[in-house]
Amino acid sequence: xxxxxxxxxxxxxxxxxxxxxxxxxxxxxxxxxxxxxxxxxxxxxxxxxxxxxxxxxxxxxxxxxxxxxxxxxxxxxxxxxxxxxxxxxxxxxxxxxxxxxxxxxxxxxxxxxxxxxxxxxxxxxxxxxxxxxxxxxxxxxxxxxxxxxxxxxxxxxxxxxxxxxxxxxxxxxxxxxxxxxxxxxxxxxxxxxxxxxxxxxxxxxxxx
Amino acid sequence: xxxxxxxxxxxxxxxxxxxxxxxxxxxxxxxxxxxxxxxxxxxxxxxxxxxxxxxxxxxxxxxxxxxxxxxxxxxxxxxxxxxxxxxxxxxxxxxxxxxxxxxxxxxxxxxxxxxxxxxxxxxxxxxxxxxxxxxxxxxxxxxxxxxxxxxxxxxxxxxxxxxxxxxxxxxxxxxxxxxxxxxxxxxxxxxxxxxxxxxxxxxxxxxxxxxxxxxxxxxxxxxxxxxxxxxxxxxxxxxxxxxxxxxxxxxxxxxxxxxxxxxxxxxxxxxxxxxxxxxxxxxxxxxxxxxxxxxxxxxxxxxxxxxxxxxxxxxxxxxxxxxxxxxxxxxxxxxxxxxxxxxxxxxxxxxxxxxxxxxxxxxxxxxxxxxxxxxxxxxxxxxxxxxxxxxxxxxxxxxxxxxxxxxxxxxxxxxxxxxxxxxxxxxxxxxxxxxxxxxxxxxxxxxxxxxxxxxxxxxxxxxxxxxxx
Ligand code: SF4
Numbered sequence: 001x002x003x004x005x006x007x008x009x010x011x012x013x014x015x016x017x018x019x020x021x022x023x024x025x026x027x028x029x030x031x032x033x034x035x036x037x038x039x040x041x042x043x044x045x046x047x048x049x050x051x052x053x054x055x056x057x058x059x060x061x062x063x064x065x066x067x068x069x070x071x072x073x074x075x076x077x078x079x080x081x082x083x084x085x086x087x088x089x090x091x092x093x094x095x096x097x098x099x100x101x102x103x104x105x106x107x108x109x110x111x112x113x114x115x116x117x118x119x120x121x122x123x124x125x126x127x128x129x130x131x132x133x134x135x136x137x138x139x140x141x142x143x144x145x146x147x148x149x150x151x152x153x154x155x156x157x158x159x160x161x162x163x164x165x166x167x168x169x170x171x172x173x174x175x176x177x178x179x180x181x182x183x184x185x186x187x188x189x190x191x192x193x194x195x196x197x198x199x200x201x202x203x204x205x206x207x208x
Numbered sequence: 209x210x211x212x213x214x215x216x217x218x219x220x221x222x223x224x225x226x227x228x229x230x231x232x233x234x235x236x237x238x239x240x241x242x243x244x245x246x247x248x249x250x251x252x253x254x255x256x257x258x259x260x261x262x263x264x265x266x267x268x269x270x271x272x273x274x275x276x277x278x279x280x281x282x283x284x285x286x287x288x289x290x291x292x293x294x295x296x297x298x299x300x301x302x303x304x305x306x307x308x309x310x311x312x313x314x315x316x317x318x319x320x321x322x323x324x325x326x327x328x329x330x331x332x333x334x335x336x337x338x339x340x341x342x343x344x345x346x347x348x349x350x351x352x353x354x355x356x357x358x359x360x361x362x363x364x365x366x367x368x369x370x371x372x373x374x375x376x377x378x379x380x381x382x383x384x385x386x387x388x389x390x391x392x393x394x395x396x397x398x399x400x401x402x403x404x405x406x407x408x409x410x411x412x413x414x415x416x417x418x419x420x421x422x423x424x425x426x427x428x429x430x431x432x433x434x435x436x437x438x439x440x441x442x443x444x445x446x447x448x449x450x451x452x453x454x455x456x457x458x459x460x461x462x463x464x465x466x467x468x469x470x471x472x473x474x475x476x477x478x479x480x481x482x483x484x485x486x487x488x489x490x491x492x493x494x495x496x497x498x499x500x501x502x503x504x505x506x507x508x509x510x511x512x513x514x515x516x517x518x519x520x521x522x523x524x525x526x527x528x529x530x531x532x533x534x535x536x537x538x539x540x541x542x543x544x545x546x547x548x549x550x551x552x553x554x555x556x557x558x559x560x561x562x563x564x565x566x567x568x569x570x571x572x573x574x575x576x577x578x579x580x581x582x583x584x585x586x587x588x589x590x591x592x593x594x595x596x597x598x599x600x601x602x603x604x605x606x607x608x609x610x611x612x613x614x615x616x617x618x619x620x621x622x623x624x625x626x627x628x629x630x631x632x633x634x635x636x637x638x639x640x641x642x643x644x645x646x647x648x649x650x651x652x653x654x655x656x657x658x659x660x661x662x663x664x665x666x667x668x669x670x671x672x673x674x675x676x677x
Pocket of ligand 1: 558559639
């Protein structure tokens with residue numbers, strides 16, 4: 001496609017493939033209040049949210065880290081692929097959820113479905129939401145206790161593990177943006193003439 | 209258009225979408241023009257920082273309206289905590305620097321973003337409206353296409369007045385029947401969510417139709433559209449009619465030449481024979497008041513029902529999430545929801561913080577007292593709502609009942625400003641989300657209507673408000 005390629009690249013967000021062990025959070029409907037509670041939204045930049053990702057799931061009421069929470073386990077250190085239950089990212093529009101996940105090193109979230117706003121926010125922050133059928137999601141989640149590394153390849157649109165693979169669909173525009181590190185605002189602003197023409201047209205119609 | 213051309217019937221959504229397309233190229237999302245951009249302090253600082261970094265300005269400051277609501281204190285004269293104060297100050301600075309109208313702290317028009325948009329007349333039929341806030345769906349009550357966006361998109365809209373969007377699918381949500389006394393728009397939306405689940409509308413824009421919706425006031429329509437997002441829907445909308453036009457007439461920022469505007473607005477309806485991708489129907493003639501028992505807004509039951517048994521769930525995942533929700537809520541399956549004690553009652557939010565909501569709550573609280581051990585917080589949705597309520601003496605009703613009457617803001621809906629529910633305690637709340645920790649770390653929320661919340665405050669437990677009226 002020619003659209004996104006004609007604009008600036010966004011160096012931090014280029015994405016081709018990720019190879020990592022799996023961390024599994026086998027819960028449905030993980031809302032953005034769980035991903036990053038509202039009390040951490042009182043910031044004016046994007047930094048520092050990674051250490052609070054899933055804060056209230058990760059920590060016991062006394063503030064100590066729960067040993068059984070996947071992202072707390074030492075054998076999950078460095079996991080960049082999170083496998084979660086249905087309808088991940090529902091609720092609030094807070095992009096802070098994507099900033100928190102990305103700050104914690106998550107590059108891919110696998111689920112059977114994602115909430116619309118979260119999906120967009122993730123893609124804009126270099127996080128790939130991968131939708132797979134329930135059986136494949138379960139299979140990947142099963143690797144949570146293993147050292148097996150999984151590859152998520154955006155070019156081939158495949159998730160590959162030692163004895164299997166599954167392909168996933170992604171909107172071609174989002175794919176191109178991620179692969180080429182395209183900056184969406186640059187893309188939009190490249191249409192400045194069309195926006196101006198639209199405004200003129202409407203003014204003509206309304207001001208008749 | 210000549211009469212010989214075939215006119216393809218279109219839905220309300222399609223009419224608004226089509227008329228806002230700036231660029232539509234195959235293989236790429238559409239570039240959609242945005243008529244009204246609402247801004248608040250929590251989801252905007254990084255967007256303004258992005259503009260500054262690139263040396264960009266706000267393309268149409270006149271189409272941009274800002275307010276402070278999420279982290280502002282609701283106690284008169286109280287200071288925001290340092291982080292919240294910094295966020296509020298940042299919005300003031302950004303609004304001044306970029307030339308944006310701000311209804312800030314101390315403004316007589318300040319309030320929750322989704323309350324002030326309509327009441328000031330900014331929200332109008334046929335518009336595209338966005339805000340870095342998922343409950344932007346509220347404004348769809350006016351026949352606008354209104355949806356929440358992330359902060360990156362806030363930056364896009366500030367800079368370009370446009371947004372990249374994939375065309376969503378459409379769903380008709382047909383609601384029929386006359387509500388019984390004691391049953392409200394809030395109960396209707398909770399019933400819809402219980403029916404379709406919180407992912408039931410993902411990828412769709414809802415258009416609410418049917419006799420119940422037609423009979424609703426604008427404030428009831430806003431309550432309905434507000435929680436569309438809780439069903440996963442991108443937006444919720446209602447074709448404008450005389451109820452809509454009468455609401456807008458005379459508002460401070462109404463479009464002026466109202467007759468001309470109304471003539472165009474009347475065209476904003478789904479044509480006979482237009483196609484929806486999905487249809488949902490709901491009969492509410494015998495609907496009882498609804499209340500949630502769990503940790504998402506789809507976990508609602510009639511107030512007369514028992515707390516569900518996880519064993520009844522249709523699959524293992526459903527059972528696990530019910531078990532988790534009930535464990536968090538500390539509730540026993542199979543026991544009646546009525547009679548569950550509450551320690552807090554919150555009346556407010558963009559769902560139920562308007563004048564009619566406060567009137568409903570007052571109708572129950574008048575001459576009654578809040579139960580011992582229950583804290584009642586009544587938080588008007590805006591300064592206008594507050595003044596109107598005070599003119600009617602509603603503040604006295606709340607105070608005489610033993611409740612607190614606060615300054616406008618989001619307050620205990622999101623618990624960012626110090627108004628929160630302590631861990632392990634129960635709140636009956638007219639807000640829209642009962643997620644774990646939503647009203648404070650460890651808080652436990654029962655979502656309900658203003659009538660039910662007021663009745664629960666008096667009873668000290670969840671109660672069927674129909675026994676009060
Ligand atoms: S009242 Fe609650 S839901 Fe509404 S805008 Fe404020 S925080 Fe969001």
